[in-house]
Amino acid sequence: xxxxxxxxxxxxxxxxxxxxxxxxxxxxxxxxxxxxxxxxxxxxxxxxxxxxxxxxxxxxxxxxxxxxxxxxxxxxxxxxxxxxxxxxxxxxxxxxxxxxxxxxxxxxxxxxxxxxxxxxxxxxxxxxxxxxxxxxxxxxxxxxxxxxxxxxxxxxxxxxxxxxxxxxxxxxxxxxxxxxxxxxxxxxxxxxxxxxxxxxxxxxxxxxxxxxxxxxxxxxxxxxxxxxxxxxxxxxxxxxxxxxxxxxxxxxxxxxxxxxxxxxxxxxxxxxxxxxxxxxxxxxxxxxxxxxxxxxxxxxxxxxxxxxxxxxxxxxxxxxxxxxxxxxxxxxxxxxxxxxxxxxxxxxxxxxxxxxxxxxxxxxxxxxxxxxxxxxxxxxxxxxxxxxxxxxxxxxxxxxxxxxxxxxxxxxxxxx
Amino acid sequence: xxxxxxxxxxxxxxxxxxxxxxxxxxxxxxxxxxxxxxxxxxxxxxxxxxxxxxxxxxxxxxxxxxxxxxxxxxxxxxx
Numbered sequence: 278x279x280x281x282x283x284x285x286x287x288x289x290x291x292x293x294x295x296x297x298x299x300x301x302x303x304x305x306x307x308x309x310x311x312x313x314x315x316x317x318x319x320x321x322x323x324x325x326x327x328x329x330x331x332x333x334x335x336x337x338x339x340x341x342x343x344x345x346x347x348x349x350x351x352x353x354x355x356x357x358x359x360x361x362x363x364x365x366x367x368x369x370x371x372x373x374x375x376x377x378x379x380x381x382x383x384x385x386x387x388x389x390x391x392x393x394x395x396x397x398x399x400x401x402x403x404x405x406x407x408x409x410x411x412x413x414x415x416x417x418x419x420x421x422x423x424x425x426x427x428x429x430x431x432x433x434x435x436x437x438x439x440x441x442x443x444x445x446x447x448x449x450x451x452x453x454x455x456x457x458x459x460x461x462x463x464x465x466x467x468x469x470x471x472x473x474x475x476x477x478x479x480x481x482x483x484x485x486x487x488x489x490x491x492x493x494x495x496x497x498x499x500x501x502x503x504x505x506x507x508x509x510x511x512x513x514x515x516x517x518x519x520x521x522x523x524x525x526x527x528x529x530x531x532x533x534x535x536x537x538x539x540x541x542x543x544x545x546x547x548x549x550x551x552x553x554x555x556x557x558x559x560x561x562x563x564x565x566x567x568x569x570x571x572x573x574x575x576x577x578x579x580x581x582x583x584x585x586x587x588x589x590x591x592x593x594x595x596x597x598x599x600x601x602x603x604x605x606x607x608x609x610x611x612x613x614x615x616x617x618x619x620x621x622x623x624x625x626x627x628x629x630x631x632x633x634x635x636x637x638x639x640x641x642x643x644x645x646x647x648x649x650x651x652x653x654x655x656x657x658x659x660x661x662x663x664x665x666x667x668x669x670x671x672x673x674x675x676x677x678x679x680x681x682x683x684x685x686x687x688x689x690x691x692x693x
Numbered sequence: 694x695x696x697x698x699x700x701x702x703x704x705x706x707x708x709x710x711x712x713x714x715x716x717x718x719x720x721x722x723x724x725x726x727x728x729x730x731x732x733x734x735x736x737x738x739x740x741x742x743x744x745x746x747x748x749x750x751x752x753x754x755x756x757x758x759x760x761x762x763x764x765x766x767x768x769x770x771x772x
Contacts, residue, residue: 345709346707346708346709347708347709347710347725347726347730349709350707350708350730350733351729351730351733410736410745412733412736413729413732413733413735413736414729414730414732414733417729
């Protein structure tokens, strides 16, 4: 046991590992976002009869070199991306030695749908081939904790291995819960993040009928995700994994690890309102509780990485919630929606956006909301339109994640 | 015709097994597979030959025994 029941300990981010629509190298991902570059493309999905074009943000991803073929055959894409992101986080933090991580490390992962390609494949065999013999590895391929299990196995991590599934806020909760375990002395270090890989026919069709996906914009696929814009039409599904290495201050100092940022607060709160429609009340409480958890006043916050998926109702509700929490200070905040460029990674969204927030603090520059040429008059905060911004005094930031099911998770990070 | 060549090619291309270690007398565990990947391999091979290997027969150890079992099922299907 690390130091259970101890006074609150500081928790540092010491590594970031990404598999994202903008690539896998954190600094490069950040620069591409800072420049306002969209990774959203139009691709053909489905079968010959049912095919259609879909706007998606596919991850730049090649597992070869990190995962042997023998393991790939029993891993869904969702786990492959998680292992590669975990590998990069361990390597970047300096915790990877002889292909293993520290044995006492915990794993806190978020995932919305699990191995959705394997699920689709198994149903295809059952219903199309009328066979009761799907692939033998179907269950471990599909299970939601497959990614965490593979990370543990691969890097010999023997701390707690947990998987959180609260849709779009899954990985924000995973990071928050890992932060608490370390802060409160139950653990010295953890890998925390999320993964999602559901850009397959069946899943995309299910999202399409929900009526929340963006229509293609006249200026092309890259202009289609338009958070806070007057002409926004919904979100674009993305895929990827983001994993961060978290360590207690003492653990990081003992090995002279240079922190990228510090996590100082986290809270979750529920809307208890509607399964798919958000409510300002739950978001307000989540933000207030996270600020209280961090012990800081709202006026210390300089940047908010918004959840902002670009649905008509959702963006307005979030702006309203931010105004309620920050009052006059709301107009001094920089609020940006990076989903405008990397799409909505659902179970990996919170972790990718938290990683971007940590990098923004580290670099004192914030990424823009792309495509925000004409703002919705009701989204009247400074949403960093179209161009990234230098913020030399940026010290504390918020990352919002609000989910279907009415679950809200908010993380507070601080420059080190 | 023996299924050895097809299984060998699958082991190399899909499972990443080095060609030089693939010999009929090697056990699949020696080739680096575990229970789950052995089951996946037999699924792939059954799929290719459109055969069904009875569960009670899936108690082979070496690659040669697996090849013989597949060949027998292919022959049974053909006949």
